[in-house]
Amino acid sequence: MKRIKRFFLILTVILGYSCSSDNGQTNTVGGPEPTPEPTDPTVLQSDAATITPAETEQNISGFGAATVFRLNSPLTTSDMDKLFGNDEGEVGLSILRIRVAPDDNARAIELEHAQLAAERGAKIMATPWSPPAEMKTNNDLIGGSLKTESYEDYANYLNDFAAYMETNGVPLEVISIQNEGDYEVSYESCNWSAVQVRDFMRDYGGLITNSKLMPSESFQFRHEHTDLTLNDPVAEANVDIVGGHIYGTAVADYPYPLALEKGKELWMTEHYSTSDRSANLWPDALLVGREIHDCMTIGQYSAYIWWYGKRYYGFIGDGEEGTSSGVVTKRGYVMSNFSKFIRPGYTRIDADASPQTDVFVSAYSGEGKTVIVAINESDQTKEQQFVITGTNSTAVTPYITSSSKNLEAQETVDIESSIDAFLYLLPPNSITTFVTEN
Known part of the structure; x- marks a missing residue:
C-alpha cells in the first residue's frame, strides 16, 4: 500500500513540473505556451x-456618398476636402451623388457641392426624387406617378438638368430617372412600375444625350424592377448603367446576371445603417468594410455609394452621437482603405x-x-x-x-x-x- 502511494506521489511531482511536447520541448504545466516556430516565408501555405x-473581373468606377437635401446645412470646403480629398486624413471618395432638384435654390446648393467635389477629382451622379409636380398624376412632389403624356417633357427635363450641370463646369457621369421607384413613401417620391420604366427607357431614353443614363434605382436592387427594360432591345440600348440600393437585400441576391450579360455596369447607389448609432463604434464600423467586400466580390458592382457623407453614421461626423463635426469617423477610415487606393479606372482581379x-x-x-x-x-x-x-x-x-x-x-x-x-x-x-x- 505504501509503494502505491509513493508511486502516485512521484507521478504527481513529475507531472507538476513538466510534460513532453510533440516536438521534444519541455513545458511547465500551467506555464506559458512555447513560442511557436516562425512560419517559413519561402514555403507556400495551404490557406494562402x-x-x-x-484574371480580371469588373472595372471600378469609384466609391462615393451623397449630399442631397442639405438646404439648411450645406457642406463646407473643409467638409469636401475631408470627403473627396486624397491627402492624409482625407477619405478619398471619387463619386458624389446629388439630387435633381426641382427648385432653383436647392439646385444651386447641389451645383456648389458638385463643383467642390469635381475640383477634387470626383465624378458626379444625379438622381431625381420626383419629377416636377405638374408632370405627375397627383400634381404633388410626394407619391403619384409620371403622367404618360409627360414622358417626353420629363426626358427633356432630365437632359436639361445635365446640360445645366455641364454649362456650370460639372458634366454628369450618369443621371437616373428615379430614386426608389418601387418603394412607396411619404416624402418626395414618384412610383414607377416595371412596365413604366421599360416604356420610358424605350420610347424616350434616347432623348437624354447630355449624360449616361440609368433606369429607376430599386430600393432593394430588385431585378424585376429593370428586367423588362433589359429584355427589350430598344430600351436596353438606352441603358448605360444599372443602379440600385441594398436595404434589406440578402447578400445572395447581390448578383444581377442579366445586367452583366447585357454588358452593363452595376452601381450600388445608396445604403446606410443607424443600428449602431455612432460611426465611431468599433468593431461595428468594420461591417461597412465587409459590405463593400461583398458588393465587389459577390455583386460584382463597379461602384459603391453610401448615403450621407456627413452624418453621425457617415464618413465624417456632424456633431451628433459621439461624432465631431467635419472629422473623419471610423467608418470613414474603413471606407478609405478602399477609396484612397482603388481609384476610378482600376480593375478588380x-x-x-x-x-x-x-x-x-x-x-x-x-x-x-x-x-x-x-x-x-x-x-x-x-x-x-x-x-x-x-x-x-x-x-x-x-x-x-x-x-x-x-x-x-x-x-x-x-x-x-x-x-x-x-x-x-x-x-x-x-x-x-x-x-x-x-
Missing part, C-alpha cells in the same frame, strides 16, 4: 490567398475571397500597382499568406484601420521572389490594405 492579376475563417480578401489593379484589401473579423490575430502570381513587385506597404489605428502606414513587407508571396499578421477586428511597391 492567391491573387491572380491576369481574381483573389481567394475567404482563404481562412473570418478573413476576407479582394484585390485590384491599376496604375501599375496591385492593391489587396484584407479584413479580419476575428478577435484573434490571423497570420495570412498572400501570393501574387507573376508579380514584378518586390514589396508591399500595409495600411491598417483597427480599434487603435486610422489608416496608418506600416513598415514595408518584402515579397519572397521564389514564390511571389508574403506573410502578414492581420490584427484582430481590422482592415488592412496592401499596395505593391516596384
